[in-house]
Amino acid sequence: MEELLETALAAALTNGIVAADARIVAPARAEYLSVRDGVPTALTSTTGSGLGVRVRTERAWGFATVGELTPSAARETARTAAKLARAAGRTTREPLRLTRDVGPSSGRYASSLRLDPFEVGREEKLALLTEAERGLHVHRSVKSGEASFRAWTEKKWFRSSEGSAYASEITHVGAGVTATAIRGSEVQRRSAPTSFGGDFGQAGWEFVRALDLVSRADAVGREAVALLDAPAPPEGPTTLVLGSDQLALQVHESIGHATEADRILAYEAGYAGTSWVRTEDVGQLKYGSPQLEIVADATVPGGLGSFGFDDEGLPARRVPIVHEGILVGLLSSRESAARLSLGASGAAMRAEGFHRTPLVRMTNVNLSPGDHSLSELLEGVNEGIYLETNRSWSIDDKRLNFQFGTEFGRRIVDGELGPLVRNPIYGGMTPTFWGSMDAVGDPSTWHLWGVPNCGKGQPGQIGRVGHGAPVARFRNVRVWGAGR
Amino acid sequence: MIPASEARTILDRLFDRLPANATADARLYSSGWGTMRFAVGRIHQPHAEKLRGASLRVVLDKKVATATSGDLTPAGLRALAEDALALARAAPEDPKFPQFPGGSRSSTIDFSAATASLPIDRQARIAENILAGASSPDFPVRVAGVLSTGYEQWHVGNTSGRFTSTRRSIVGANVLVERLDLDPPGSGWSERAVWDHRALDGEALGREAADRVPRVRPGTAKPGKYRVLLDGPASAKLVGELAYLGFGGRGWEEGWSCLRGRMGKRAVAPILSIRDDATSPLSLPQGIDFEGTAKRRTPLLDGGVVRGPVTDLRSASRLGRPLTGHAPSPEAPGGEYGAIPTQLILTSTDQGSWEELVKEVRTGLLVTRFHYVRTVHAGRSIITGMTRDGTYRIERGEVTEPVVNLRFTQSVLGALSTALLVGKARRCYTGEDDRGNSSVSAGPLALGDFRFTSATVF
Numbered sequence: 012m013e014e015l016l017e018t019a020l021a022a023a024l025t026n027g028i029v030a031a032d033a034r035i036v037a038p039a040r041a042e043y044l045s046v047r048d049g050v051p052t053a054l055t056s057t058t059g060s061g062l063g064v065r066v067r068t069e070r071a072w073g074f075a076t077v078g079e080l081t082p083s084a085a086r087e088t089a090r091t092a093a094k095l096a097r098a099a100g101r102t103t104r105e106p107l108r109l110t111r112d113v114g115p116s117s118g119r120y121a122s123s124l125r126l127d128p129f130e131v132g133r134e135e136k137l138a139l140l141t142e143a144e145r146g147l148h149v150h151r152s153v154k155s156g157e158a159s160f161r162a163w164t165e166k167k168w169f170r171s172s173e174g175s176a177y178a179s180e181i182t183h184v185g186a187g188v189t190a191t192a193i194r195g196s197e198v199q200r201r202s203a204p205t206s207f208g209g210d211f212g213q214a215g216w217e218f219v220r221a222l223d224l225v226s227r228a229d230a231v232g233r234e235a236v237a238l239l240d241a242p243a244p245p246e247g248p249t250t251l252v253l254g255s256d257q258l259a260l261q262v263h264e265s266i267g268h269a270t271e272a273d274r275i276l277a278y279e280a281g282y283a284g285t286s287w288v289r290t291e292d293v294g295q296l297k298y299g300s301p302q303l304e305i306v307a308d309a310t311v312p313g314g315l316g317s318f319g320f321d322d323e324g325l326p327a328r329r330v331p332i333v334h335e336g337i338l339v340g341l342l343s344s345r346e347s348a349a350r351l352s353l354g355a356s357g358a359a360m361r362a363e364g365f366h367r368t369p370l371v372r373m374t375n376v377n378l379s380p381g382d383h384s385l386s387e388l389l390e391g392v393n394e395g396i397y398l399e400t401n402r403s404w405s406i407d408d409k410r411l412n413f414q415f416g417t418e419f420g421r422r423i424v425d426g427e428l429g430p431l432v433r434n435p436i437y438g439g440m441t442p443t444f445w446g447s448m449d450a451v452g453d454p455s456t457w458h459l460w461g462v463p464n465c466g467k468g469q470p471g472q473i474g475r476v477g478h479g480a481p482v483a484r485f486r487n488v489r490v491w492g493a494g495r
Numbered sequence: 496m497i498p499a500s501e502a503r504t505i506l507d508r509l510f511d512r513l514p515a516n517a518t519a520d521a522r523l524y525s526s527g528w529g530t531m532r533f534a535v536g537r538i539h540q541p542h543a544e545k546l547r548g549a550s551l552r553v554v555l556d557k558k559v560a561t562a563t564s565g566d567l568t569p570a571g572l573r574a575l576a577e578d579a580l581a582l583a584r585a586a587p588e589d590p591k592f593p594q595f596p597g598g599s600r601s602s603t604i605d606f607s608a609a610t611a612s613l614p615i616d617r618q619a620r621i622a623e624n625i626l627a628g629a630s631s632p633d634f635p636v637r638v639a640g641v642l643s644t645g646y647e648q649w650h651v652g653n654t655s656g657r658f659t660s661t662r663r664s665i666v667g668a669n670v671l672v673e674r675l676d677l678d679p680p681g682s683g684w685s686e687r688a689v690w691d692h693r694a695l696d697g698e699a700l701g702r703e704a705a706d707r708v709p710r711v712r713p714g715t716a717k718p719g720k721y722r723v724l725l726d727g728p729a730s731a732k733l734v735g736e737l738a739y740l741g742f743g744g745r746g747w748e749e750g751w752s753c754l755r756g757r758m759g760k761r762a763v764a765p766i767l768s769i770r771d772d773a774t775s776p777l778s779l780p781q782g783i784d785f786e787g788t789a790k791r792r793t794p795l796l797d798g799g800v801v802r803g804p805v806t807d808l809r810s811a812s813r814l815g816r817p818l819t820g821h822a823p824s825p826e827a828p829g830g831e832y833g834a835i836p837t838q839l840i841l842t843s844t845d846q847g848s849w850e851e852l853v854k855e856v857r858t859g860l861l862v863t864r865f866h867y868v869r870t871v872h873a874g875r876s877i878i879t880g881m882t883r884d885g886t887y888r889i890e891r892g893e894v895t896e897p898v899v900n901l902r903f904t905q906s907v908l909g910a911l912s913t914a915l916l917v918g919k920a921r922r923c924y925t926g927e928d929d930r931g932n933s934s935v936s937a938g939p940l941a942l943g944d945f946r947f948t949s950a951t952v953f
Contacts (some may be wrong), residue, residue: 050589051559055825056578059548059565075543078565088545091615095541098619102626103537133585141587155749191749198751198874278534281639281671282927284866284883366544405869405902407881412902412951414879416871434872438902438949469532469641469929470542493871493904 012037015062016170018082022089023066024172027097031066031089032171034322036365037080039166040129045159046140048148053159054137061365064092069106071099074368109345112325112356118177120319123312124215128162128184131216136160139225140186146228147190150236155191158224159208160184161463163475165364175324183315183475185211185461186219188228192235199433201235201418203227205256206400211461211475212313234419237431243492244420244432250392251437251488252385254399255452257417259460259478262378265441266298266305267476269410270332270340272347272357273371282469284408287441288338290351296338299445302381302483305333307342309358309374314477315461316376318361322369325358332376336445344371363472370468375459377479381451388450388484395423396490398435414438416493434493444485452481497525497547499660502650505567509551510654512576519553519579520595520653522785522825523567528645528930529615531622536630536638538622543615550825553579554595558586561825593812595653600789601661604773604780607691610664611646618644621668621697628701629672636705640670643929644692651787659789661782665931666692670704671884679953681897683707684863684884686728688925688934690779707863707885709897716888716898716950722859722915723945724852724889729862729882730841730917731924731935734769736868736907738836738933740876742771742795742803744810744821745833753876753908757801763911765799766845771821771836777936778838778923788820795836798844807834824932841937843917854892855916855941860901861887861894876907881951901947913943 016033023031037060045053061078062085073096077088128136140158147156164182169175187209189202204210204222212218253261273279274286288296298305309327311317318327323345332340341347343357360369389397398417406413420435421428459479466473497505502523509521525547532540549572550563560582564575622642629638648662669686685704689695725733737754739746741762746752754762773781773790783789786808794802806814807822810833821834847855863885871877882900889895918938925931 046587049587050591051586054560054582054586056560056562056582058563058574058578061546061565071538071541073541076546077544078546078548091543094615095543098615099531099538099541101538101619102533102623105537133582137585137587154751191751193750193874196753196874198872276535277637277639277673278539280534280637280673281532281641281669366546368540368542403869403871403879405867405879405881407900407902407951408866408883409951409953411953412881412900412949414902414904414949436871436904440951469540470528470530470544470643471927471929494875494877 012168015080015082015085016168019062019064019085019089020170020172022086023064023093025093027068028066028093029069030172031064033062033064034365035062035080035168036060036165039364040164042162044136044140045157046144047157048155062088063365064089065368066092066096067107068096068100070103071096073099076366107346108349110349110356112345113173114175114177114320114324114326116174116176118320120179122180122182122213124182126216128216129164143188143224143228146225147188147232149229149232152192152194152236152239153190153232154193158188160186160219161208169324171324177320177324179319181213181318183211183213184215184218185209185463186222186224188224188231190232190235192239194239197239199235199238201231201238202400203231206402206418207464211315211463213315213317214313238433241431241433244396244435244490246491248487249490250395251485251490252388252395252397252423253483255456255458255480255482256460257399257401258378258480258483260401260404262376262478262480263462264404264406265410265413267373267376270342271371272341272343272351276347276350283467287409287411292338293341294339297336298333298338298442299336300448301336302448302451303333303336303445304379305376306379307332307374307376311375311459314375314459315463315475316374316477321358321360322362323360325356328358330357342371342373347371361474363474367472370472372474373476375477375479380454380457380481382453383450384453385456385482388452388482389423390426392423393425396435397421397423397428411441435490436493437488437490439488447485447487448483449486450484452483457481496648497523499650503658506652509572509576512573513553517553517555518595518654519551520651520786521549521551522649522651523549524649526645526647528643529613529618531618531642533622533626534639536626538619549575551575551579553583554592555580555583557588557590557592558583559589559592560586563825591812593808595655597655597657599657599659601659601782602774602790604782605690605776606662607664610644610666610692613644613692618642624697625668625670625701628698629670629705631705634674635676637673637675638670641929642668651783657787659783659787663779663781664690665779666695667925667929667931668695668700670701672704672708674708677709677712679713679899681709681713682884684728686924688779688923688931711896713897713899716860716901718901718947718949720944720946722856723942724856724861725940726863727922727937727939728864728924730940731937732865732868732926733907733910734839734841734937735926735935736878738839739832740870740873740907742805743832743835744804744806744814747804748810748813751873753874754801758803760801761799762801762908763796763799764914766843767796767799767911767914768842769796770794770840771805771838772840773838775840777840779931779934784820784822785824786822788818790820793819805834805836810834837933839935845916846919847916848919852916852918852939852941853889853894856889857892859889861889871904877904878907879904899953900951902949903946904948905946910942910945915941915943
């Protein structure tokens with residue numbers, strides 16, 4: 012692999028190309044097993060290998076990729092990347108500026124696994140999914156059940172013309188169950204451990220076993236059915252307590268994406284959008300209440316956003332983003348950090364596989380726990396709503412106006428969790444919402460969630476990121492029910 | 496691209512590796528793409544890729560499994576067959592999985608070899624033309640967008656003797672023009688997707704987005720119900736949402752489709768018809784689906800009346816419905832929506848010019864496009880999202896002032912039930928999918944009732 016990387020770099024460094032890096036992924040493997048209503052609807056195994064070459068002139072980048080690992084393909088791909096950079100350079104006179112960070116010349120990183128999910132027998136995996144899925148069908152109103160498992164593993168070799176080199180092998184797994192109960196046009200879904208495929212981590216099959224899907228299935232099915240008869244939540248501003256999984260999604264959408272430096276620099280303006288955070292805001296913007304502490308930490312063990320080195324070759328870092336409610340840092344790359352005068356890159360450049368160019372990506376963007384138990388959070392609430400497990404999410408292109416729906420909600424009455432509510436939605440504006448957070452759950456309520464489906468970039472890339480979140484309480488949040 | 500003769504040999508090799516009691520279908524694909532992504536007025540992320548691969552779905556004693564691989568060497572194909580078989584052996588039975596059909600027909604479609612292999616310099620030149628067209632002499636702007644161009648080709652074979660092929664050429668572009676000297680800032684948008692790059696005028700596309708940029712500071716608009724004129728991108732997005740919520744085979748199987756139980760009944764305004772037609776040059780043509788079924792015109796809504804879901808082999812068998820040729824890519828088998836329409840075309844008996852559409856709305860809002868649209872309640876077709884890049888007030892039958900963006904929460908069927916008039920000028924839109932795996936060919940759409948639930952500050 013090293014020879015092929017050298018071949019690519021040598022071919023790239025021609026005629027105006029001042030630097031290059033190359034990544035080989037060989038192989039990238041994925042497995043997706045899904046059982047719906049007793050029948051496998053997806054049993055898929057995927058393997059791929061290839062090379063991505065990124066180059067730069069004094070003014071512009073170029074990236075080319077090929078799904079073939081031969082010297083001639085490497086040379087041709089490198090030349091194509093160079094041609095792209097030269098063509099792109101015609102559109103600007105501004106020089107590219109990068110931080111001076113360069114990674115180690117021989118780094119290694121590997122996920123810590125007890126049971127390699129690709130070595131575990133498929134019979135065992137399918138038996139677990141089949142049993143868990145069967146457990147969802149507790150009532151005739153459960154019209155559909157699904158249990159699914161996903162695993163990815165990627166062996167990667169990286170080398171840059173600036174002397175950085177590393178090899179890594181990262182494995183991610185996850186699983187979940189979902190029951191769909193239907194009566195007339197009313198459709199209720201309930202999932203565990205959370206929605207959209209469940210929970211994910213950088214771990215082995217032991218992670219899936221620990222999710223205990225079989226034991227959870229019965230309650231999931233019953234809750235889906237019970238939700239069919241639940242009333243809509245009372246409409247209006249109220250006290251909202253968010254469960255850990257929904258708070259993780261809230262962090263993802265309204266803090267994670269908003270603090271990506273490339274969005275702030277408008278590099279994503281045409282697609283995902285920009286940010287309400289401005290280039291001059293670091294160190295002074297009040298993002299939320301003083302209880303808000305956010306850290307982007309790529310070094311957390313087991314996180315979907317953990318790695319040894321980013322795709323610019325830099326070692327993983329822990330970057331404070333919000334401290335006591337004030338914005339203090341950003342997710343950044345060598346280029347975006349230089350443009351924003353951040354000093355050093357946040358080492359957050361990651362690409363999907365070999366076939367996409369690195370982008371600024373969330374790592375594990377975590378909300379630090381506070382010191383309240385869940386019952387303490389509820390104690391002070393005479394009338395409010397508790398919500399968990401995302402059902403729908405939408406936010407504007409500056410990450411300000413958001414509206415999220417959840418699968419599950421309960422009224423809070425006199426400091427205790429009360430009856431179920433159906434189709435709950437809450438919405439607001441990012442700084443107002445985070446400013447209204449007046450209590451944060453303690454470490455016992457904190458969980459590091461894996462989000463395997465973060466879309467960004469053109470051509471599209473799916474990123475896998477992590478979010479640690481406790482439960483938390485927010486005052487005066489607008490809540491209502493869908494379809495009222 | 497992979498020549499048909501080579502493809503047939505590779506697929507035969509794959510099938511030869513299967514035991515006698517196995518049946519299978521397989522896909523062999525190749526693609527080449529160039530992407531010129533631009534932001535802050537320059538090309539900042541140019542990208543080129545060449546990929547090939549194969550996927551094999553085997554049925555072994557009623558057990559079904561799929562494996563895919565990017566390795567087309569003999570060793571790679573051997574590993575692919577072994578992987579699929581091993582997975583199938585472990586699988587629970589799927590007793591209703593149908594037999595693979597024979598027949599090797601591919602619909603005749605338009606294709607541009609020049610578009611499929613557009614040189615890098617030519618791609619960059621089109622992007623430069625877009626940037627030039629978007630630069631207004633009247634006020635400072637920030638320009639971003641993308642040009643994607645390339646081809647996809649796939650061959651499909653199965654153990655019932657099918658061997659068929661298709662290829663598609665695509666160029667899609669969009670451009671955002673932001674005016675930052677206003678507070679709140681304003682922006683304009685334009686997009687277009689075609690199968691032949693000669694139909695794309697980059698400079699005109701850029702100019703069109705610049706023309707939509709507000710000339711004065713956007714005002715406020717209160718949330719509430721409005722008559723709306725959805726310009727092409729917004730109209731296409733609304734129609735496209737029905738692909739998932741209404742016409743997907745899986746939604747009909749499981750009972751959560753918003754159109755289930757409404758077969759033969761009116762679901763939207765009688766002036767609207769929607770069909771799926773990947774053979775039409777109005778769409779991004781492809782001759783077959785990923786199971787090798789020939790593409791054809793499939794009516795979905797006819798004069799507002801529901802004509803049924805689309806299907807692939809599996810859902811057709813389960814629903815007892817005709818096979819329509821909408822098998823999804825093997826990378827997304829049995830995904831949340833299963834078979835879904837991918838090349839929608841909106842037509843209407845009542846069509847008008849832009850001026851007539853604005854007059855029809857009389858008092859309301861003009862929406863250029865939607866952002867971050869998500870399902871709130873599938874069974875009731877309720878979605879939410881934001882307006883973006885050009886929201887204007889319509890008063891006395893004229894477009895007057897720009898307004899800040901609004902969030903809508905609205906039933907798709909409810910909105911389409913109030914359709915008043917459809918624009919004559921249509922265009923093919925791919926929205927967020929710059930590879931054109933799905934598209935909607937539509938004109939602007941005037942609606943009598945659309946609910947906005949909150950506003951943002953820009």
